[in-house]
Amino acid sequence: MNKKDVIICRCEDVTLEELHNLMKEGYTSFEEIKRILRVGMGSCQGNTCGQLIQRELANFTNTPINKVVTHKVRPLFAGVKLKSIVKALDDES
Amino acid sequence: MKKIDLVIIGGGPAGLSAAKMAAESGLSSLIIERNFKIGGQLVKQTHMFFGSEKQYAKTRGIDIAKILVNDVLKYSDMIEIMTGTTVVGLYKDKVVTLLKDEKYIKVKTKAIIIATGASEKVLAFEKNDLPGIYGAGAVQTLMNVHGVLPGHNVVMVGSGNIGLIVSYQLIQAGVNVLCVLEASSEIGGYKVHASKLKRLGVDIKTSHSIKKAIGKDYLERIIIGKLDDKWEFIEGSEEELIVDALCISVGLSPLSNLLSMIGTEMKYVSYLGGLVPLIDENYETSIENVFVAGDVCGVEEASSAIVEGYLTGLVVAKKLGYIHPNYDKLYLDFKAQLHNLRSGPFGEKLRRGLEEIMR
């Protein structure tokens, strides 16, 4: 398989090859991989890549998938313009 | 900041039923729906549903949506509906932040029912980002909502009920479905759906999967292959197919991000499709007054989602002091319906999964 052509994270354009290389280096938790490859930090917040990476980690570390901890979900669920937040405040007062 | 006693996140079958039952009990609510129409996935389901009469069996999904929407509209004085609105933040002090168009809205509430449903799983294969590769849900939206064909020659990946049903709908739309690929050694969905496809000449290839997509700017061909019992491709089994669309339907996973965001206790349960919240017998999560209903706490059929919606709507209302005149009778009935829907062999994995998340 040409791992360069397998897209894992669309937001940050991360391929399976990059993921596997990092796992081979010893980074075998989602949070570590996220910090280096930026997976899960894009605008979809790991919605798509999350489960793919979870599966790859389970295979690589030989761990049942339910034991592979996935990424932390943080607000916001969709991008909000800073000025929209300000506008809402202005409307309140 | 806007104040309302109950916020229901998701205007699909679970959310709508919850709102209706809460309203019947006397509790007002606000439904937040990301799409521009309420009804959830039902609005693109042109097939008849299974189940029993109480869950509108034999009615087409699109018509079940109409029934549920009408039920809610009858309570327009008690149920506020915000469509085209995304929940962007969910905070522990029960403030829900919303985005509608570019407008940011903060809502303070006492109780939340999260009925966000599920999202489609994706597959990692070569060139999986080529235009022409769709999720089954997107194909349904294109075809059944917008009347647009995804392609002329399509291969479906996945033989669960959705894969089988969408393949049938593709044929109904005049699309040539070359085959359905199933990685496992057996068909995943109901066999009645499989038989329906097979008699229309569609091959269902078990122990097969997509190996690679080929195309310059868009999908032109695919390579499929046979899998061994470890789900590895068997060398030499490759086959090239000329397609202009590939439809991926390899399962759903609960859309539980908002629950993670607010910090409810969660567990990964494969039988339920992924990460789900721990719940009690009334679908209340580890955070008081945060409830779940529908696929978000385990992927099932719309029929169960509807009943779970009714149940949570009933229970939330009671917790906030609005007791339905028929509370006891309804409560038992909803419980019995859920039991009935899940008691067969197809419900076995689900039953085991649900046991795992009971707190």
Next chain:
Amino acid sequence: MKANIVIVGAGISGVSIAYNLAKKGVKDIVVFDDNYLSGGATGRCGAGIRQQWGTKNNCILAKKSVEFFEIAQEELQYPRDIEFKQEGYLVIATTKEEDLQFVKNVKLQNSLGIPAVVLTPKEAAKIVPHLNLDIVTSATFCPTDGHLNPFTVTDAYYLAAKRLGVKFFYQEKVLNIIVKDNKIIKVITENYEVITNKVVNAAGGYSKEIGDMVGIDIPVYSENHEILVTEPIEKIQGPMVISFSLNIYCQQVPHGSFIMGRSDPNMPQGYNVDASWHFLDEMAKTAVNLLPPIGDLRVIRQWGGLYNLSPDRQPIISDVKELPGFYLACGFSGHGFMFAPMTGLLLSEIILGEKTTVDTTDLHIDRFKNSDFKDYEKSVV
């Protein structure tokens, strides 16, 4: 397991201390962290590197640290990019009082070799054109301040230390430190017991708890500070823009996103790192007021992290007279990331009994024994 030294915490301070000790030839160094690589304050920080401080100690620590960051990529032989970009910090004054204070600060900074300058609002606008000049009274600018990627630089230190033989244990919480006859004898973690007589407390937000394990009361507390990040856009802002009076820092990182943070004066002390809607409100208001065009950017994520605050907002890098073998690297008050090279160097010197590169008297925990300590750092967001 036996260890010469156990380091509690593998954030930027812990990995730097480990690296510096190992480089000096210390064997059997073990580092425990109850999280994953940069899972604590380091990975949650604002990623800025600043030398424009109001106290001498902070200025020196920052300047010497920058000197290291300039060569860190090669020194640590790191294959990925640590993204050290020196595009400056523009410190905004908005009051007469700040104008005066900043002139003093720059004088101090210059005297220590930090190339900061005082600017008029117009001059500041040449550096960051989208500033709202209506609220700027003056500014200072240091071109050698900048940005550094917290994840990769921590990773770089970690890999370099590992190559030198340091053993790291992640997801391994230190449960207790056993002291006998005023001597450390053992560190107990979830899965290990380590015989050692030296422990470094680099536990960031949790350093007070580590101190409590050995009966040393460290006068620090933790507090949640929140941050947000926007979608990436084309580059429009080089330097970090920071204002103490407005309570904001805001930088466009090389990836294109804007990272910005502020503190909440009403935040209770504790270990909560939740994100709040309230922060979003205040942050948006402050940022759009100071840098109006960024109002069009979309916030995509927000999070919190712990500041470990010391009484004078300067770090504690020292031994502990009451308990030989116990060393502190804590109380960084939100700036442990940018001081890390010096934290590692100085503490390694202290542990090995070497003459320290700079005078560390004022970094010693004992400075808090007098209620009126010398300096208080006001340049903190």
Next chain:
Amino acid sequence: MLNTNGVPDKKQIFSRFPDKKYILKPKAITECYEEIPCNPCSTSCPFDAIYIGEDINTAPIVDFEKCTGCGICVYNCPGLAIFIVQELDNENARFKIPYELIPLPIKGETWSGVNRAGEVITKVLIEKVSLTEKQDKTALIQVLVPIEFINDFITIRSKL
């Protein structure tokens, strides 16, 4: 094999056909081999001829004494898994099948007859096409099928 390609085997098929004596009149054949939570066939039958009971996961059982072959269950089955069959004479069988594709056949046309594996096995004559509002978009097609295909014919495909 039903589980691997969606085609029931002969044994399964025969298990749903009644005694020959019943088939001289139109009877419903329920090709629903799994226990799935579903019961519209039973609840829609005006003659109480299809039994499922309290547990909706039970596979339907047709009481061929009561079944009149009216065809209501055919378009009420969400799985399109029911058809009506009648042994008309020595030459022909008459089927009523559900059909949801367009174009619909027209009375008098000859179409290909297809078996459960999707293979064309014969020609069939379209006798009647009904699509009332009650049928909710599932048409009922009455076709004449050569008697030798009584256990093989399942649907129609393309006009000849």
